[in-house]
Amino acid sequence: MNYAPGIGFQILQSVFVVLAAPLLMGWVNQCRAWLQNRSAPSLWLPYFTLAKLFHKDAVIARDASPLFRLTPYILFGCMWLAAGIVPVLATDLPFAPAADIIALVGVFALARVFSALAAMDIGTSFGGLGARREMLIGFLAEPAMLMTLFTAAFISGSTQLTTIVETLAHREFAIYPSLAFAAVAFVMVLLAENARIPIDNPSTHLELTMIHEAMILEYSARHLALIEWAVAIKLFAYMTIGIALFVPWGIAEAGNWAALPVAFASLALKLAFAGAGLALLESQLAKLRLFLAPEFLSAAFLLAVLGMLTHFLVRG
Amino acid sequence: MSLASQFVNLLAALLLLIAFAMLTQRRILTLIHLFAWQGVALSASTFIVAGSTGQTHLYFSAALTVLLKVILIPWVLHRLIDRLNVKWDVETLINIPTTMLIGIGLAIFAFALATPISQMASTLTRSTLGIALASVLLSFLMMIVRRKAVPQVIGFLAMENGLFLAATSATYGMPLVVELGVALDVLVGTFIFGIFFFHIREQFDSLDIRHMEKLKED
Numbered sequence: 001m002n003y004a005p006g007i008g009f010q011i012l013q014s015v016f017v018v019l020a021a022p023l024l025m026g027w028v029n030q031c032r033a034w035l036q037n038r039s040a041p042s043l044w045l046p047y048f049t050l051a052k053l054f055h056k057d058a059v060i061a062r063d064a065s066p067l068f069r070l071t072p073y074i075l076f077g078c079m080w081l082a083a084g085i086v087p088v089l090a091t092d093l094p095f096a097p098a099a100d101i102i103a104l105v106g107v108f109a110l111a112r113v114f115s116a117l118a119a120m121d122i123g124t125s126f127g128g129l130g131a132r133r134e135m136l137i138g139f140l141a142e143p144a145m146l147m148t149l150f151t152a153a154f155i156s157g158s159t160q161l162t163t164i165v166e167t168l169a170h171r172e173f174a175i176y177p178s179l180a181f182a183a184v185a186f187v188m189v190l191l192a193e194n195a196r197i198p199i200d201n202p203s204t205h206l207e208l209t210m211i212h213e214a215m216i217l218e219y220s221a222r223h224l225a226l227i228e229w230a231v232a233i234k235l236f237a238y239m240t241i242g243i244a245l246f247v248p249w250g251i252a253e254a255g256n257w258a259a260l261p262v263a264f265a266s267l268a269l270k271l272a273f274a275g276a277g278l279a280l281l282e283s284q285l286a287k288l289r290l291f292l293a294p295e296f297l298s299a300a301f302l303l304a305v306l307g308m309l310t311h312f313l314v315r316g
Numbered sequence: 317m318s319l320a321s322q323f324v325n326l327l328a329a330l331l332l333l334i335a336f337a338m339l340t341q342r343r344i345l346t347l348i349h350l351f352a353w354q355g356v357a358l359s360a361s362t363f364i365v366a367g368s369t370g371q372t373h374l375y376f377s378a379a380l381t382v383l384l385k386v387i388l389i390p391w392v393l394h395r396l397i398d399r400l401n402v403k404w405d406v407e408t409l410i411n412i413p414t415t416m417l418i419g420i421g422l423a424i425f426a427f428a429l430a431t432p433i434s435q436m437a438s439t440l441t442r443s444t445l446g447i448a449l450a451s452v453l454l455s456f457l458m459m460i461v462r463r464k465a466v467p468q469v470i471g472f473l474a475m476e477n478g479l480f481l482a483a484t485s486a487t488y489g490m491p492l493v494v495e496l497g498v499a500l501d502v503l504v505g506t507f508i509f510g511i512f513f514f515h516i517r518e519q520f521d522s523l524d525i526r527h528m529e530k531l532k533e534d
Contacts, residue, residue: 310325
């Protein structure tokens with residue numbers, strides 16, 4: 001058996017996700033600016049920001065423990081791992097057996113725990129506030145996310161993301177009401193988990209409303225750059241998971257190098273659509289009060305559970 | 317599974333989703349819109365069943381559904397809330413996430429109840445029986461947890477939608493005479509409820525039906 005193409009795919013994909021993630025962020029920001037009638041920032045702005053941050057000197061609070069310094073690397077590592085094992089371009093990857101949906105949710109949870117710990121580490125009130133809010137959102141979003149993924153897992157009979165993708169990409173055309181429910185629930189979870197608008201505003205520094213930004217207020221320079229990059233990769237990873245579950249067509253088959261350009265093109269197209277859709281959604285919605293977030297997320301949970309039940313009832 | 321059957325399933329799932337949305341909705345105006353959309357989903361599914369099984373009387377009932385539940389009753393309800401000047405947020409007895417969880421429980425119960433029945437059935441629409449039952453129960457729940465009279469009536473009307481779907485899915489619909497009778501009943505019921513609203517408000521200066529618990533003056 002020849003492992004070379006698989007390893008080649010794996011390396012290519014891992015490098016690709018890290019490099020492309022800020023571009024996706026830039027695209028979302030650009031779409032948002034267009035929709036709000038502002039002149040749009042450059043598509044490459046996230047790269048410039050990262051470069052600028054990497055060249056600065058880090059300022060770290062006197063009381064910071066090693067955990068505080070370590071967290072950005074852990075965050076970046078978790079997100080890179082998650083984005084690297086999701087079948088983005090091809091299904092046949094050496095790391096693919098690790099892309100179990102439960103493990104993926106676990107990786108995201110690990111990152112969340114460390115970012116919350118680091119936020120409380122300095123002892124500023126904002127950090128603790130942000131961490132608590134983040135954990136509130138996280139514990140509500142996680143079951144909804146798992147239920148969404150289980151719906152897809154039931155249809156394909158495996159919790160392995162690659163198997164799910166292969167099953168869904170090769171099925172004959174059929175309408176799956178359960179998948180439609182799951183897709184809506186997934187979008188809601190995506191918004192909540194990536195600190196997007198109905199739950200959190202990614203571009204605010206208003207103390208009353210910020211969640212994610214409150215946690216990373218103490219970070220600067222290279223640490224901040226790593227965190228920002230990790231956030232971009234997280235968004236990328238969520239979008240690719242969504243694409244893998246709900247619109248998996250066009251992905252490259254096992255060891256098929258020739259299908260790679262098509263896979264690239266279709267992925268770029270889907271991501272462009274997803275990014276524009278995200279910007280559109282965010283422009284349509286208003287930020288919810290924090291105490292309405294449980295309602296939003298329990299609606300997502302409800303949709304996901306309904307999807308699963310519908311699958312059992314109508315076998316589709 | 318045939319394409320028609322898949323479409324019917326999709327529309328039934330949509331109907332259930334709208335039932336849940338109504339359960340969790342706070343604004344009366346949105347509630348009425350959701351009710352109208354439920355009627356759209358119902359009549360579309362009836363229409364598809366009619367087309368794929370050749371039951372011509374189902375065309376009539378689909379048309380009747382559009383006429384009554386999508387156009388006439390929502391219009392009447394709009395007029396009513398305009399006249400009564402009730403556009404405030406709906407109060408619920410239980411908070412909304414808890415209501416949703418109870419709703420999920422009811423849906424599971426209904427699905428479990430309907431699965432053995434639908435396994436014996438051979439109709440095109442057999443798998444939607446559980447969904448129909450669930451939406452009936454959800455509308456019941458909505459009538460129970462709402463305090464104000466208007467949402468309760470919308471819950472009642474939504475229950476009729478669920479029953480209609482159940483009839484379509486179990487036996488390809490009731491005889492046309494029965495359907496006409498039910499449709500007329502619903503229409504008349506809406507008007508009577510409308511008159512009741514005015515009386516309740518005149519009596520108690522509010523549409524909160526808790527006031528009706530103490531009818532005696534003391």
